[in-house]
Each structure stands twice: as structure tokens, then as C-alpha cells.
Amino acid sequence: MPDLIKMYIRQTAIGFALSAVFVTLLLYFNIVNLWHLVTHTDVGLLAVFLLWLFNGIVFAGVQFGISIMLMKYDDEDDDDDDHRGMPVGLTPIRVEAHAQRRQNRQISRR
Structure with missing residues (x-):
């Protein structure tokens, strides 16, 4: 299996584990009365599962x-010389630009 796929699976597992911790802390600290809402409805378990799933998708993607x-x-063809983005052998020169000045026109109010 390629290393990138292994890393993706590992980071996704970490993301879903972080989601489980996050949802557990939400329920434990009863944020916005979530524990009461989950325990006093018949679809509370589904709500907790979906909260874990959707947060897991987000956390896995971020991870x-x-x-x-x-x-x-x-980069294998990098010669490790530090030119700070400037091409080798080119020297910047100063060029003056001449432009005609515009005259400000007064707009008359009626």
C-alpha cells in the first residue's frame, strides 16, 4: 500500500478519535443542554452518532x-543555492516612467 494511503487512513482514524473526544466533552459538560436533549428523546442515539460522524469528517479532513x-x-533537482526568488544572472535596473499630468476639472453645480 502506498505511503500516502497509509498516512490518509492514519490521519482519518485520528480525526474520528478526536471527534469522539469532542462529542464526549460536549455531552459531559452539557453544552447548550445537549445531554438532556439526547437522553429525553427517542432519536437521541442517532443524533449522537450523526454528531460524531459529521465532526469526524471535518476533523479527519483538517487532520x-x-x-x-x-x-x-x-526537490531532487534543487541545487540548494539561496537566491530568494531572483533568477541567477539577472540584475534589476531602474526604469523611469514618464506620464502627462491631468488637469483637474471643476464640475460646476447647477
């Missing part, structure tokens, strides 16, 4: 995005 962005980009 994978962060892990991808933190990967080191290894």
Missing part, C-alpha cells in the same frame, strides 16, 4: 490537510 502541509517538499 489530513495539516499533515500534508507539514510534509517537507524534497
Whole structure:
């Protein structure tokens, strides 16, 4: 299995684990009276599952995005000279631009 797929599965599992912790803390601290709402309705278990699922999708996506962005980009043809974005051998020169000045016209009010 490719390394990228392994990393995706690992980061998705971490995201869903974080979602489980998040939903557990929401219920434990009774945020916006969620514990009462879940325990006093017949579809409370479905609501908790959907809350975990949708937060898991979001957390997994964020977790994978962060892990991808933190990967080191290894460019094999990089010669490791630091030119700070300037092409080698080119030197910037100053060029003056001449433009005619416009005259401000007064708009007469009626």
C-alpha cells in the first residue's frame, strides 16, 4: 500500500478519535443542554452518532490537510543555492516612467 494511503487512513482514524473526544466533552459538560436533549428523546442515539460522524469528517479532513502541509517538499533537482526568488544572472535596473499630468476639472453645480 502506498505511503500516502497509509498516512490518509492514519490521519482519518485520528480525526474520528478526536471527534469522539469532542462529542464526549460536549455531552459531559452539557453544552447548550445537549445531554438532556439526547437522553429525553427517542432519536437521541442517532443524533449522537450523526454528531460524531459529521465532526469526524471535518476533523479527519483538517487532520489530513495539516499533515500534508507539514510534509517537507524534497526537490531532487534543487541545487540548494539561496537566491530568494531572483533568477541567477539577472540584475534589476531602474526604469523611469514618464506620464502627462491631468488637469483637474471643476464640475460646476447647477
